[in-house]
Amino acid sequence: MRFAPAALVLSLFLATTASVTSADEPDADPRASSLLMQGRAALEAGETQAAIDAFEAALAVDPAYTPTFLYLAEAARSDGLQGKAIRYYREALMRDPDNFAAISGEGAALVEKGAIEKAQRNLARLESLCGSNCPETVALEATIAQGPQQRLAVETPDNAASTN
Helix, strand or coil, X not given: CCCHHHHHHHHHHHXXXXXXXXXXXXXXXXXXXXXXXXXXXXXXXXXXXXXHHHHHHXXXXXXXXXXXXXXXXXXXXXXXXXXXXXXXXXXXXXXCCCCHHHHHHHHHHHHHHCCHHXXXXXXXXXXXXXXXXXXXXXXXXXXXXXXXXXXCCCCCHHHHHHHC
């Protein structure tokens, strides 16, 4: 009976350690990793639609790999689809609520949509989670400081005739 308290503490420690280590993000399926690399290369080359296609294929191959949503969100943002990007960031946050990249990316997409107040909430959350010096916090601060980018009006035949 002398060892019962020590055994209890040790078993609780081992149970806690086991649950924490099993909660880590699993590696992506190798086929999905290959598709993600293709998508990143396409995005860097400015081929947004090819990148989106590769990322969506990676998601189909390995739907459990959360970072794929971050890649899809980045591609959507570069294509000017901030609403879709926010949806992808929120999906990543549903799977991993403390994902710094998703919080920061969602905040940047909100700024691009003009929702500065909501982006500042993301910034406050990031500051509380990782501090004011973490890269995601610094990046979101800079994006908020710049403010929303002005959108250029696309000239269509209808509004071109009205301006002439």
